Amino acid sequence: MVTSHSEVSDSKVDLSPLRNFRFDLPAGLVVFLVALPLCLGVALASGAPLLSGLIAGVVGGLVIPLVSRSPLSVCGPAAGLAAIVLAGIQQMGSFEAFAAVVVVAGVLQLVLGLSRAGGIVSFMPSSVIKGMLAAIGLLLILKQLPYALGLPGGKLDFSPGALAGIHPGALALGVVSLAVLILWEQFKPKRLAVVPSALLAVVVATLLNEVLRAVAPSLALGTGYLVTLPVDGAASLVEQLRSPDWRVLGQSGAWVLAVTVGVVASLETLLSLDAVDRMDPYHRRTPLNRELVAQGLGNALSGLLGGLPVTSVIVRSSANVNAGGRTRLATMVHGALLLGAVLLAGDLLRRIPLASLAAILLVTGYKLAKPALFRAMYSLGWNQFVPFVVTIGAILVTDLLKGIVVGLGVALAFILRNHLRAPYTLRHEGDRFVISLKGEVYFFNKASLLQALERLPEGSVVVVDGSAADFIDHDIIEALGSFGHAAPQRNIRLEMRDIGRTPAMVA
Structure with a gap:
């Protein structure tokens, strides 16, 4: 009933x-x-x-x-x-x-x-x-x-x-x-x-x-x-x-x-x-x-x-x-x-x-x-549908436990892919470039962030704003500090907002 x-x-x-x-x-x-x-x-x-x-x-x-x-x-x-x-x-x-x-x-x-x-x-x-x-x-x-x-x-x-x-x-x-x-x-x-x-x-x-x-x-x-x-x-x-x-x-x-x-x-x-x-x-x-x-x-x-x-x-x-x-x-x-x-x-x-x-x-x-x-x-999109279907297929072909492991692996792959997407926005405001970090920024986002910084023209003023970020990995902070040390060679001035301080940045 x-x-x-x-x-x-x-x-x-x-x-x-x-x-x-x-x-x-x-x-x-x-x-x-x-x-x-x-x-x-x-x-x-x-x-x-x-x-x-x-x-x-x-x-x-x-x-x-x-x-x-x-x-x-x-x-x-x-x-x-x-x-x-x-x-x-x-x-x-x-x-x-x-x-x-x-x-x-x-x-x-x-x-x-x-x-x-x-x-x-x-x-x-x-x-x-x-x-x-x-x-x-x-x-x-x-x-x-x-x-x-x-x-x-x-x-x-x-x-x-x-x-x-x-x-x-x-x-x-x-x-x-x-x-x-x-x-x-x-x-x-x-x-x-x-x-x-x-x-x-x-x-x-x-x-x-x-x-x-x-x-x-x-x-x-x-x-x-x-x-x-x-x-x-x-x-x-x-x-x-x-x-x-x-x-x-x-x-x-x-x-x-x-x-x-x-x-x-x-x-x-x-x-x-x-x-x-x-x-x-x-x-x-x-x-x-x-x-x-x-x-x-x-x-x-x-x-x-x-x-x-x-x-x-x-x-x-x-x-x-x-x-x-x-x-x-x-x-x-x-x-x-x-x-x-x-x-x-x-x-x-x-x-x-x-x-x-x-x-x-x-x-x-x-x-x-x-x-x-x-x-x-x-209707929920590929991020939900693909792990769902893969889990079903894997269980049907193997067994319950193996199928769940395979489905979990696919779901984690989608999660990782989403996190690898740039967790920041880049906009041009007058004579400054503003990079706003958002959500959770992990070490595996370091490469895309540094690439964005390297593409900036010489003589730029760059502001990296972390006020909208929920979490910023220590590796990201260190990478920004290293970039800040090398930036004067390209006549780039780097400003930090709500990012944190590391020994590299203080030096």
Whole structure:
């Protein structure tokens, strides 16, 4: 459910968890339905036991919110870490050894939070963050489209015979789910406004598939097209828990890997939080240092229980926002349902069509990468549009972290180019030339400033005015002083205003 503008603008809205249970409960249900297959999918992509993904999801939903103060962020195993986890397990030799690395990475995050390192995300350009969100939206669409079409193995195939592999039942349920998602938001009755469209779509698709089992078995979806759970009951859960192998910490490579996991997980969390806070209709801001502490505790516990690394994840957080979640209670509802699903409701969950869950994520992906966003970024000019597009392309070609690094590099290149432009004006007033410095004048502006001075005719009177400058680098002051010493040889008289004094200028 999407919060109305009237509610958002009302400054008297009580945002305490207990007062918003009617919003957070259905939102938590939606996030749970989205998170369940993602937890399993990330574990599968990481080469880890499937249960490790569920453990990370439960820890992210039940433990981290107790410490975190993020109202809308949902934590769990992140697809962006899958490649690192896969390589890390192979490097360490076993998942148990990697679990010990996860514990150390969590301790590192705890230290980063206590040392107040969370502010690093403030240096991230908005064009890169928006590019990250759009890229995740496009990745969601690309990765979920095969499930919505019922393609074997959930793989998108562009070969000529690919259409023959489409499961008509999955396609039908996917289309029905999309229709429910779109139409419910447009025409839902006011009395049922609290029911999120995503939850309704899952219920409708599941019931339709049960009907197909009875009347048209050839169209009904079988096991390969439904949610899969690796455990069934508490006894099965306890049997599959993995304990960390602490012996691996005697290897230097384990510590290097722990630093890598800790730093990357922290960056992904901080970037995700910044993006989620931008989506918050109530404009709340998450205390980042406290969040790092919460993430550190969560990862340490996840590793101890044999779970994957945990981060704040944008997909589940976006689903939470779109479903109308308001407080941390929605995240905890999703965590409790994950735990309850593993212990109590395995048979029921195994009836949910993946095509219906894919439809939810397709809509979420569209909202993150809608055409209006591209038009808005283009209207802001090349300085914003190019880093935005490059970030998207780099993430699609590589992965989340590498793509962000590439996008950040391009954004910094534009920033540097803008700073290299002459931060001064030159005007001729009678018998004097006035150079007015403006904004921030750094050492890399020295060359263009000296070139302007060298082009002045002999016998000139030059006034360099720094009254409009916010900052003048010491290198600039030294260069002006050196020019002032050499100026009499060309019969040039140099005057300084609000520049400062250096030994070169005094001499």
